[in-house]
Every structure is written in C-alpha cells, then in structure tokens.
Amino acid sequence: MGSISLRNVSAIAQTTLFQNLTLTIGERDRLGLVAGNGAGKSTLLRCLAGLSEPTGGEIVRSRGLKAALVEQDMPDDLLDLSLHEAICRALPPAERDLQEWRVDVVLDEFGAPADLRERHVRALSGGWQRLALIARAWVTEPDLLLLDEPTNHLDLEKLLLLERWLGDVADRVPVVVASHDRDFLDACTNRTLFLRPEESVAFAHPYRRARDLLDAHDEAAQGQREKTLREVKRLRESAAELRNVGINRGSDAAQVKSAQIRRRAEQLEQSVRAVHKERPGEIRLANRGTHAKVLLSVENVAVQAPDGRKLFPIPKLEVAQGDRIVVLGRNGTGKSQLVRLLHRAMLQPDDLPGIRVSPSLAPGYVDQDMRQLPERATAHDFVLSQFRLGDQRSRAVLAEAGFSIERQNLPIGRLSPGQKARLGLLALRLANPNFYLMDEPTNHVDIPGREQLESEILDAEATCVVVSHDRSFVKTVGTRFLLIDRGRLREVDGPEDFYESIGG
Numbered sequence: 471m472g473s474i475s476l477r478n479v480s481a482i483a484q485t486t487l488f489q490n491l492t493l494t495i496g497e498r499d500r501l502g503l504v505a506g507n508g509a510g511k512s513t514l515l516r517c518l519a520g521l522s523e524p525t526g527g528e529i530v531r532s533r534g535l536k537a538a539l540v541e542q543d544m545p546d547d548l549l550d551l552s553l554h555e556a557i558c559r560a561l562p563p564a565e566r567d568l569q570e571w572r573v574d575v576v577l578d579e580f581g582a583p584a585d586l587r588e589r590h591v592r593a594l595s596g597g598w599q600r601l602a603l604i605a606r607a608w609v610t611e612p613d614l615l616l617l618d619e620p621t622n623h624l625d626l627e628k629l630l631l632l633e634r635w636l637g638d639v640a641d642r643v644p645v646v647v648a649s650h651d652r653d654f655l656d657a658c659t660n661r662t663l664f665l666r667p668e669e670s671v672a673f674a675h676p677y678r679r680a681r682d683l684l685d686a687h688d689e690a691a692q693g694q695r696e697k698t699l700r701e702v703k704r705l706r707e708s709a710a711e712l713r714n715v716g717i718n719r720g721s722d723a724a725q726v727k728s729a730q731i732r733r734r735a736e737q738l739e740q741s742v743r744a745v746h747k748e749r750p751g752e753i754r755l756a757n758r759g760t761h762a763k764v765l766l767s768v769e770n771v772a773v774q775a776p777d778g779r780k781l782f783p784i785p786k787l788e789v790a791q792g793d794r795i796v797v798l799g800r801n802g803t804g805k806s807q808l809v810r811l812l813h814r815a816m817l818q819p820d821d822l823p824g825i826r827v828s829p830s831l832a833p834g835y836v837d838q839d840m841r842q843l844p845e846r847a848t849a850h851d852f853v854l855s856q857f858r859l860g861d862q863r864s865r866a867v868l869a870e871a872g873f874s875i876e877r878q879n880l881p882i883g884r885l886s887p888g889q890k891a892r893l894g895l896l897a898l899r900l901a902n903p904n905f906y907l908m909d910e911p912t913n914h915v916d917i918p919g920r921e922q923l924e925s926e927i928l929d930a931e932a933t934c935v936v937v938s939h940d941r942s943f944v945k946t947v948g949t950r951f952l953l954i955d956r957g958r959l960r961e962v963d964g965p966e967d968f969y970e971s972i973g974g
Contacts, residue, residue, distance in 0.1 A: 472535035472613040473497070473644075474518060479527035481513050486667045488514065491527070493663065493672055495614070495644050500636075502659035502677055503648040506916045507888035510665050511648035515539055515616045518646060538612035542619050544599045549592040553582065553602055556591050560606035576605045579639050581631065596623030597801070601632070608640065615640060617647040621654050622887075622914065625801035626939045627972050633657045650916050652677055653941045698738055705735035764790050765831045765905050765933055766812065771824040773804050773811055773959075781807060782957050789905075794927065795935045796944050798968045799954030805937045806838065808954075809909045812935060816905070834903030838910030838937075840894040845883035849873055849893055852882060857900045871896045887914035895923065906934035912943055941969065 473496035480489035487510030495501055495518075503511050516522040517529060519539035531537075548556040557573045558566055577587055580601050591599060600623050607615060621629050629651075636645065636658045649655055655662070655677035662680035663672045671687055673680035709731040716724035766789040773781045781804035789795060797805045815825040816833040835842060844852055854864040868878045871892055882890065891914040898906070906927070912920045924946045927934065938944050944965055953962045962968070 472532035474532070474535060474537070474614060475530045477528050477530065479517065479524045479529060481510055481517065482525045483513070488665050488667060488670050491670050495646060497644060499644040499661055500659040501646045502655040502662045503646060503665060504655070504662060504677065504917060505665035506918055512618055514665065515618050515646065515648060518614070519616055535614060536610065536612045537614040537616060538607035538610055539616040540603050540607045540618060540620060542622060544591065544603060549590070551591055552588045553591060553594065553598070554587045556602055557605050557609055560609050572609050576609045579635060580605060597625050597628045600624055601628060613643060615643055615645045617645065619648060619650070621649055621651045624939070627800060629654065629939060630972055650920060651940060652917065698741070702735045702739045705731050705738070709735065764788050765828045767826045769824050773808050775804070775807060782954055782959050784959055789933065789935065791933050792931055793933055794947050794949045795952060796948035796950070796965065797935065797937045797952050797954065798965055800972070803954040805954060806909050809907050809935060809937055813907050831905050832903045834898045834901045834906045836894050836898055836908045836911045838913050840890040843882050843890060843894055843897070846881055848879050848881055849885070850878040853897070853900065856897065867896065867900070888916065891915045892919070904933065906932050908934060908936045910938055911936065912938060912940045
C-alpha cells in the first residue's frame with residue numbers, strides 16, 4: 471500500500487482556490503472532498519494524480535505509487551468503441567492480450583449484462599458511461615483511486631451499486647472522492663476535507679458528523695476573531711491615551727510606550743483571519759400565490775413513452791396547494807415522462823383530456839438536462855428577452871446568481887453543467903410560479919446550492935412535483951410520495967421501502 475502527502479500545497483487560478491494545505495492520505499483512508507462548484511476540487515484531484523502541478527508547496531508520493539483519476543467526462547476517442555474495448559484500452563498496450571481477462575472481472579463486479587459489453591459507449595446511458603470510466607481506472611489496479619463527481623448521471627440503482635462496490639471490492643485502496651451527494655459521502659468516506667481559499671479544514675469523520683464539527687469550528691473562529699478585534703480596539707485606545715500624555719507632559723517614555731502598543735495592535739490585526747462564509751444566495755425561489763385549493767387533477771390518463779408505449783395509468787391524482795410530491799421508481803419506469811406530461815398539460819390545458827389545471831396555476835419547470843435553456847443564446851440575452859427586466863437589472867440578477875460579466879456573455883451551450891443548473895434555477899425563480907415541476911433539479915448543484923434549494927422550497931411553501939435521486943433532498947422536501955412500480959402508480963408512506971428494495 472502506498473501513501474501520498476501534501477505539504478503546504480496551494481493552487482491559484484484567477485483567485486486562490488486553496489492554500490497551505492497539509493495532509494496525508496494512506497491505507498484505508500476514504501477522503502470526501504467538499505467545496506462549491508469551481509472551488510478547486512477537480513484541480514486538487516488532478517494534482518494528486520500527477521496530471522497538474524500545484525502553484526506552491528509539494529506533493530510527496532510513496533515509491534511506485536499508481537494513482538487513477540476518474541474525471542467527469544467520457545473522452546471522445548472512446549465513444550465509438552464497445553464497452554469492453556473501451557475498458558481494455560486503459561491497460562498498457564503490451565499487457566492487453568495477457569490481461570484482457572481483468573476487463574470481464576471488473577465488468578462482473580459492476581453487474582454489466584453480456585449484451586451491454588459489446589454495445590458502443592456512445593449508445594450507453596450516462597450512468598453506464600460513468601461506471602465505464604470507473605472501471606477503466608480500476609482495471610489498471612491503482613494504489614490510489616480518485617473520483618471526481620462519480621454519482622453524476624447515475625440513477626439510484628447504480629448509485630447504490632457504486633456505494634456497495636466502494637465498500638466491498640474497492641475497500642483495499644485509499645479513495646479520494648469529490649461529491650455533492652451527502653448520503654453518498656456518508657456511506658463511502660471516513661474522512662472529510664472542506665476545501666477553502668483561506669484555510670481548508672479536515673476531520674476524521676464522514677460528511678454529516680464532519681459538517682457539525684465544521685460549524686462548531688467556524689463558530690469558535692468567529693468568536694476568536696471578535697475577541698481579537700476587541701483587543702485591537704482596546705490597545706489602540708490605550709496607545710492614543712499614552713500618546714496624548716506624552717505630548718501634554720513632554721514624556722518620551724510615554725511616546726515610546728504608545729508606539730509599542732500601536733505596533734502590537736497592528737500585529738494582532740494582521741493575524742486576524744476572515745471567517746469563511748459560503749457564497750450568498752445563488753438559488754432563491756418565489757411563490758406568486760393562489761387561492762385555489764386544488765391546482766391540478768388527473769383522472770384516467772395513461773403516461774406513455776416517447777415511442778407511444780403505455781407505461782402506466784393514472785386512475786386519479788389531485789395536487790393540492792402546499793403538496794410537495796416526490797415521484798419514485800426505477801430508471802425507465804416513466805418518472806420523467808410523467809413530469810413532461812404534466813408540464814404539457816399546464817402549457818396547453820385544453821389539449822389533454824383527463825387533466826384539469828386551475829386557471830390560477832403558474833408553472834415553473836426544470837428539466838434534468840436543462841434542455842429548457844436555449845444553447846446558442848447567452849445567459850444575459852436569455853434573461854433579458856425571457857423576463858424583460860432591462861439590461862442593468864438582468865446583469866444584476868445574473869451577478870447575484872454567481873455569473874461574472876464574462877460568463878454572462880458566453881453562449882449557454884459553453885457553460886459548465888453546474889453553471890447551467892444555476893441558470894435554470896434562476897429562470898425558475900424569475901418566472902414567479904406557484905407550481906414547480908422539477909426533474910432532477912439538484913443535478914450538478916453543489917451542497918450549498920442543494921441546501922439552499924431545500925430551504926427555498928420550504929420557505930416559499932411551494933407546491934411541487936419532483937423527481938430526484940438525491941436522498942437527502944427527497945427526505946427534506948417531500949410530503950407525499952408516488953411510486954411507479956410494475957406498470958402501476960400508487961401512493962406510499964415514504965421512500966424508505968423503495969430505497970431498501972433497490973439497495974438489496
């Protein structure tokens with residue numbers, strides 16, 4: 471087993487991402503890496519993998535350490551290969567003929583069906599492409615596994631499969647994982663590093679326990695800061711009094727003492743560190759309100775797949791004001807098709823018999839891939855034309871949502887997935903709806919953004935229908951739960967039994 475040590479490591483892009491980072495990753499370590507989007511997680515992982523150099527400090531690896539990094543995107547040159555061949559290509563060319571058997575062993579560990587192994591990577595779901603990237607790393611038999619947002623694009627079944635795999639098959643090597651999924655971090659890590667530009671903080675605990683300790687750490691740091699600043703103020707007042715005494719009485723000793731106290735105050739002030747604060751509200755929702763008690767009712771309507779196949783019937787469903795309905799079900803059962811059907815009914819209420827929409831209903835819609843955003847328009851042009859706020863106000867609301875002037879003028883298609891998610895949720899707020907339809911709204915949203923979205927939904931007393939694989943999000947916001955199973959839609963008491971059936 472190898473180890474890797476960081477000594478005063480820093481990384482600076484346009485701003486400082488992190489600095490003076492010192493830690494060691496060794497045997498049995500499962501380190502969760504937590505920070506906001508664009509805050510340096512991917513940069514640190516690339517430095518650990520030896521693919522990038524830090525701005526300062528040093529990274530020391532034990533002799534012969536082999537690190538494997540699983541990045542977020544599938545390389546284009548693998549898309550037209552079969553799944554089996556794409557994984558085989560991760561092996562050194564000289565070893566492929568003799569070591570090809572390891573590819574099937576790894577695919578067996580992930581439960582890949584035989585027919586899937588010969589399918590082109592391009593034709594695979596996003597979830598299987600993600601597992602293929604992990605399999606490519608694992609087949610090289612690394613001493614350190616580095617995972618960058620491994621749960622992106624995974625449905626719940628594959629997410630739980632990955633949790634089990636990390637706890638069982640991959641248990642013999644240290645792992646560093648950057649993720650926004652709080653339950654995944656709790657299940658798969660035993661240490662947590664909160665990456666910050668001022669001072670990164672690490673705890674020997676999984677995410678939630680570490681988060682409690684971080685809150686206590688920040689509270690203590692804030693208390694110490696306030697205490698030090700009070701002492702600085704007292705010293706300066708003393709220095710001013712002594713200076714006046716020295717002037718009035720012609721005392722050189724008082725003047726010297728005053729200068730000493732003043733220098734001490736300056737030293738203390740320079741030692742005071744700003745307490746880290748998460749970025750201000752990037753995600754805020756609104757609720758224009760309505761007097762209607764029932765906003766949507768569905769009776770004897772069939773939900774269909776895009777090819778016309780009947781997926782399941784809806785005998786009767788009413789959504790009352792204040793309901794927060796979470797739709798559960800395995801991948802492919804029709805969760806997204808249900809959301810799209812309801813969205814279509816809200817836009818064209820007279821075209822779908824069996825669905826009644828309150829005249830006062832104002833819909834807000836988020837697609838899991840943010841396909842409701844125009845790819846060629848800039849973020850500024852989209853907000854300006856869609857919501858008619860005027861140029862200055864459009865730029866201001868985009869800045870509040872974390873978009874610099876440069877990013878406001880980029881085509882939306884060139885924004886990162888996290889930035890698209892932020893723009894989609896900003897558009898949701900600006901639409902000022904009273905009914906939210908959200909299909910995987912937390913995709914590519916970081917932990918502060920997810921927690922804020924949860925708070926906004928609760929504070930706005932929003933009525934919503936939500937599809938989500940984020941178990942923390944579901945538990946926090948859901949008041950009603952619909953399960954799609956074996957071609958039927960039924961209401962259940964909660965998500966726990968469904969999660970257990972998937973995880974088993």
